[in-house]
Amino acid sequence: MSVLRPWVGCVFGLLLAAPLAAQQVQSLQPRVAPVQTQGLQIDWKAQFEQERAKNQELRRQVDSLQAQLAEWTRKGGSQVHAYCESPTVSRNSAGAVNDCAAGGYTCEPVSGLCRTSAAHTGECAPGRVWCVYGNRCVSSAEECTP
Numbered sequence: 001m002s003v004l005r006p007w008v009g010c011v012f013g014l015l016l017a018a019p020l021a022a023q024q025v026q027s028l029q030p031r032v033a034p035v036q037t038q039g040l041q042i043d044w045k046a047q048f049e050q051e052r053a054k055n056q057e058l059r060r061q062v063d064s065l066q067a068q069l070a071e072w073t074r075k076g077g078s079q080v081h082a083y084c085e086s087p088t089v090s091r092n093s094a095g096a097v098n099d100c101a102a103g104g105y106t107c108e109p110v111s112g113l114c115r116t117s118a119a120h121t122g123e124c125a126p127g128r129v130w131c132v133y134g135n136r137c138v139s140s141a142e143e144c145t146p
Helices: 005-028 044-073
Strands: 082-086 089-092 097-099 129-131 136-138
Antiparallel strands (some): 089 097
């Protein structure tokens, strides 16, 4: 019986506190004052149609701007960007192509341009090796001289 006594007191306390908590919650609820129109008539349908027309116009503007952006950024668009077509070929969105392997290097993926120096053999075209002297790519180790 002494083991149940703390639980009984706790449950009894909760039962007493519940009505007080409910009263406090009810008193905190916001109250909305009624709108006094005093003979003022609001045409809700006309206001809705006006907002709908504005929304349609904004959608047309967004569609137009998205089409303009798509035209600028497509391959051959007015904003020309370089990209790596393959690990050894650089191409730009205007259609120009550069074979990076001809110079001994690979295409740099961030800029989309051919590398002009290398930091390791992985940046050299296939069949080329990295030369520490000048950070360049060479055909053979014999070409790597200071």
